[in-house]
Amino acid sequence: MDMNLDLGAAITDAFDDLTREKVDYAADPARWAAERGKMHIWSKQRDVMESVRDNRRTVVRACHSSGKSYIAATTACWWLDSHPPGEAFVLSTAPTAPQVRAILWRTIGRIHRAAGLPGRCNQTEWHMPTADGQGEELVGIGRKPSEHSEGAFQGIHARYVLVILDESQGVPKALWDATESIASNTHARVLAIGNPDVTTGPFVDACHSPTLWNEIHIGFKHTPASTGEEVPEEVADGLISQTWAEDRAIAWGEDSALYQSKVLGELPTGDVDPWRVISEEDAAKCRYIDLAYEDDPEAVRIGGIDVGGGGDRTVIVERVGSAVKRIESFSDRDPMTTVGKLVHLIEEWNLEKVRVDVIGVGWGVSGRLREVLKERGSKCKVQGVNFASRSTQPKRFANIRAEAYWNGRELSRNKAWSLASLDNDAIAELTVPRYKIADSSGKILIEAKDDIRERLGRSPDIADALLLAFYDGTGSAEAHDPRQAYAGARLDQISGTYSHFGGPQIPGLPFSIPTPIDGRLTR
Numbered sequence: 001m002d003m004n005l006d007l008g009a010a011i012t013d014a015f016d017d018l019t020r021e022k023v024d025y026a027a028d029p030a031r032w033a034a035e036r037g038k039m040h041i042w043s044k045q046r047d048v049m050e051s052v053r054d055n056r057r058t059v060v061r062a063c064h065s066s067g068k069s070y071i072a073a074t075t076a077c078w079w080l081d082s083h084p085p086g087e088a089f090v091l092s093t094a095p096t097a098p099q100v101r102a103i104l105w106r107t108i109g110r111i112h113r114a115a116g117l118p119g120r121c122n123q124t125e126w127h128m129p130t131a132d133g134q135g136e137e138l139v140g141i142g143r144k145p146s147e148h149s150e151g152a153f154q155g156i157h158a159r160y161v162l163v164i165l166d167e168s169q170g171v172p173k174a175l176w177d178a179t180e181s182i183a184s185n186t187h188a189r190v191l192a193i194g195n196p197d198v199t200t201g202p203f204v205d206a207c208h209s210p211t212l213w214n215e216i217h218i219g220f221k222h223t224p225a226s227t228g229e230e231v232p233e234e235v236a237d238g239l240i241s242q243t244w245a246e247d248r249a250i251a252w253g254e255d256s257a258l259y260q261s262k263v264l265g266e267l268p269t270g271d272v273d274p275w276r277v278i279s280e281e282d283a284a285k286c287r288y289i290d291l292a293y294e295d296d297p298e299a300v301r302i303g304g305i306d307v308g309g310g311g312d313r314t315v316i317v318e319r320v321g322s323a324v325k326r327i328e329s330f331s332d333r334d335p336m337t338t339v340g341k342l343v344h345l346i347e348e349w350n351l352e353k354v355r356v357d358v359i360g361v362g363w364g365v366s367g368r369l370r371e372v373l374k375e376r377g378s379k380c381k382v383q384g385v386n387f388a389s390r391s392t393q394p395k396r397f398a399n400i401r402a403e404a405y406w407n408g409r410e411l412s413r414n415k416a417w418s419l420a421s422l423d424n425d426a427i428a429e430l431t432v433p434r435y436k437i438a439d440s441s442g443k444i445l446i447e448a449k450d451d452i453r454e455r456l457g458r459s460p461d462i463a464d465a466l467l468l469a470f471y472d473g474t475g476s477a478e479a480h481d482p483r484q485a486y487a488g489a490r491l492d493q494i495s496g497t498y499s500h501f502g503g504p505q506i507p508g509l510p511f512s513i514p515t516p517i518d519g520r521l522t523r
């Protein structure tokens with residue numbers, strides 16, 4: 001009985017080997033995927049594999065959740081399975097260890113198991129039986145950039161080497177350079193896959209070098225959710241959806257760098273720097289919004305305080321409802337003098353609450369401020385906010401500072417706050433800071449204060465105090481649908497009744513727009 005089974009299995013194996021020999025899977029990756037990989041790849045994924053077959057260097061510039069990592073893993077499996085044993089090697093990297101292990105190699109492992117591919121795979125390595133059947137050899141490795149050494153690539157002697165850079169927009173230049181030493185071999189291939197959420201660096205350079213790199217662009221518009229390309233449900237379920245793309249247009253704005261990279265798969269472009277947290281254009285428009293706060297007894301009266309230590313500027317910003325009203329700044333060497341001045345302004349402005357950035361000297365000042373206000377019977381509450389601490393939406397923002405800046409961005413985009421009392425310097429402080437995406441999950445991080453200081457020529461204390469005054473700790477302001485009436489309206493096209501400010505009154509909005517002086521922004 002056992003004998004018969006063994007014989008049957010041997011015949012099937014021999015038959016499989018025979019048929020496999022006849023099919024040149026190395027020349028037909030799509031067929032490999034269907035027959036050996038037992039998977040369905042969609043059209044752009046097929047394009048990627050065929051490009052790796054045909055070109056020494058392939059760079060894929062793709063939107064979020066378009067199957068980038070999946071196709072990178074599939075390409076690795078195809079490469080090793082379709083070349084003669086012992087002649088192929090795959091080396092993969094990504095910016096972080098989880099991106100190497102938990103994304104790329106987990107998928108490689110899954111495909112390896114599901115398709116019953118030869119050899120054995122662990123978290124970051126693939127071993128295959130040697131050609132003589134006497135042992136095993138290493139044929140694939142995943143390494144994070146810090147594990148890279150100058151010699152790492154030189155040790156690979158296989159004829160067919162494939163280097164995969166996943167999330168390659170975040171892979172250090174040194175590693176890109178090192179892959180060049182491999183790509184010089186005729187049979188070697190480099191596959192760099194990424195989301196274009198950067199504006200400079202080797203990934204961007206590759207996208208702009210058509211003679212060296214074959215570029216494949218995958219935007220939402222190319223994906224099955226948009227084109228209607230037929231894919232099995234389980235494939236469609238993992239990929240970017242119409243709803244997600246539409247929601248992002250509302251949440252981020254179609255002109256945001258985030259939308260351009262994550263939804264369109266486009267390198268952020270435009271006349272303005274798309275990485276400004278608050279665009280100059282949006283802030284400029286908010287300078288023409290003048291909330292009639294004097295008429296509103298219900299309006300909140302909150303102060304934002306950025307304390308400067310050692311003679312640096314201390315700033316207090318007065319917020320009334322949705323408007324910035326007054327801004328005061330002063331410099332004192334003695335923190336107690338600073339407290340005295342703040343108490344005076346808090347009482348004069350009749351603030352019900354102040355938020356103090358408690359990093360550094362702010363800690364002591366806020367504590368003393370609380371004591372003094374209490375002693376004087378003031379109802380004003382002192383709330384300490386640590387910009388460096390965890391955001392209330394930790395998956396979206398790297399810290400509270402990012403959340404507070406993003407709140408300012410939303411208020412600006414929605415024209416939901418008045419910046420009419422800000423001067424040019426204050427507007428510059430608000431609009432110079434840039435953001436970046438901390439990792440592939442899209443977590444938002446604001447440029448370091450030192451870098452801002454370098455470009456701005458001073459510390460953005462007013463911006464910080466102002467954003468504190470508007471940071472209610474409940475996450476960023478609700479994004480409004482930009483397609484709604486007036487959201488994208490040009491000021492000179494708005495018609496309607498005129499208010500006491502002499503500007504047009506927009507129905508439904510509680511503010512008027514003062515007529516621009518000489519029709520120009522007074523900046």
Ligand SMILES: Nc1ncnc2c1ncn2[C@@H]1O[C@H](COP(=O)(O)OP(=O)(O)OP(=O)(O)O)[C@@H](O)[C@H]1O
Nearest residue numbers: 040041042063064065066067068069070235238239
């Ligand atoms: N051809 C396919 N067959 C089956 N599942 C797929 C296929 N392509 C992608 N997927 C699945 O869809 C999901 C998204 O794919 P993947 O993670 O590769 O996208 P990505 O573009 O790398 O995403 P991110 O932008 O998060 O890096 C994953 O769960 C993946 O396993």
Ligand SMILES: [Mg+2]
Nearest residue numbers: 068069070103
């Ligand atoms: Mg990915």
